[in-house]
Amino acid sequence: MLAGALLPWVTLRPNRLAPGETLGVPVAMAAGLVMLALLPALAARRRPAWTGLLAALAVTAAFGVLGARTHAALAGQAxxxxxxxxxxxxxxxxxALTAAYGAGLAAPRTRWTSWLWLPALLALALGGTLSGWSVLVEARNEGPRWGQELLTHLRLVGGALGAALLIGAPLTVWTARRPRLTGAVLGAANAVQTVPSLALLGLLIAPLSALATAVPALRALGVAGIGAAPALVAMTLYALLPIVRNGLVALRGVPAGTVDAAAGMGMTPAQSFWRIELPLALPVWLSGVRQAAVMLVGVAAVAALIGAGGLGTYIFKGLQSAAADLILLGAVPAALLAVLLDAALRGAEGWLGARLGRAADPDLPGGTP
Structure with missing residues (x-):
């Protein structure tokens, strides 16, 4: 943070592609940024409850200074x-974001203060302070198309994850009851992971093109050598390993005594699975689903190279034209999407684990005697 306060803050270019000049911040702003860099560290020792608020203030100030400097730099420009x-x-x-995260860990009771930069950032964006930032300028220029690419990205991730669950869940249950097949199933799933995503997408072009030519009905459904079809196939194959691997660990981690007790109570194998084994294995299994979902966000970006669309469209367009703003327009939302998916599914894991723990221990609040 101290280094950042003293380095150039804005790069001004005559257009999207031309090289530009770097601009620093005035001495007063630099002094303020230096102070904001030091305050969270000083407060962490004496007043930990204040650390989150000061870190959130530093994050907000970073965007505020950026907005002010971009408007000043663009004044009088074409x-x-x-x-x-x-x-x-x-x-x-x-x-500043690391300081905010650390403040939440150091003072859990006031963790909410370290997230105050989110509403502040929203207020800055809505108020027009950040309107001169080149990333937001490119977003405005793209307009509804950016929203369409985001929806395409979500559809690719959701479709591949759903297909992987439909294939992987029955395969996991079937394999869990046949230990001799575990090595073959996991070996096949691991083999897919060793193939680079771009290479796998390329390998699928020829067979899917031939299949669409041989079966016109599939072509009418959208199956082709390029586009969403090979992207969904490749992403589904990539998602199988974490789902199957974690599912096997989860199902085999169910205590044998619990299964025997269910059988002693007269439960059939199907009843034992649905009522005992699956609920106990679900938190660990969901961890594999979370890993698969986060991985698919990145693979979906690569799929833009074969015409599948998504946020990767902006990443590769920016790379081709050396336009960093377009790269950020695709990369930042993709990264945020991965973080949100990880947080949501991690929260679901914790909720399921806590609920199962209360149900298993009668001494906990809500426990079943």
């Missing part, structure tokens, strides 16, 4: 001029 964040901002912001 319409095609772009003001993007420079090295100072990209160093200061991760430091």
């Amino acid at each position: 319409e095609f001029a772009r003001a993007s964040a420079s090295s100072g901002f990209w160093l200061f912001l991760p430091g």
Whole structure:
């Protein structure tokens, strides 16, 4: 954060592609940023409850300074001029976010204060403070198309994850009862993981093209060598390993005594699975689903190279034209999507684990005697 406060904060370019000049911040702003960099560390020792608030203030100040400097840099410039964040901002912001995260760990009771930068950032965005930032300028220029690509990305991830669950869940249950087949199933799933995603997408072009040519009905459904079909097939294959592997660990981790007790009570194998084994294995199994979902967000971005669409469209368009703003327009939302999916599914794991723990221990609140 200290280094970021002293480095250039904005890069001004005459257009999206042309090289530009870096601009620092005024001395007063730099001094304020230095103070905001030091305050969370000082407060962490004496007043931990204040650390989250100060860190959130530092994150907000980073975006506020960026907005102010971009507007100042664009004053009097042509319409095609772009003001993007420079090295100072990209160093200061991760430091401030790390301080906010650490503050939540150090003072759990006041963890909510370390997230106050979110509503503050929303207020800055809605108020127009960040309207000059080149990433948001490109987002406005893209308009509804960006929303369509985001929905396409979500559809790819959701469709592949759903297909992987439909295939992987029965395969896991079937394999769990046949230990001799475990090595073959996991070996096949591991073999898919060793193939680079781009290579796998390329390998699927020829067979799917031939299949669409031989079966016109499939072509009418959208099956082709390029587009969403090979992307969904490749993503489904990639998602199988974490789902199957964690499912096998979860099902085999159910205590044998619990299964024997269910059989002694007269339960059939199907009843024992649905009422005993699956509920106990679900939290660990869901961890594999979470890993698969986060991985698929990244694979879906690569699938844009074969015409599947999604946020990867902006990443590769930016790479081809050396436009960092377009890269960020695809990369940042994809990263945030992965983080949100991970947090949501991790919360579901914790909730299921706590609920099962209360049901198993009669001494806990809500426990079943």
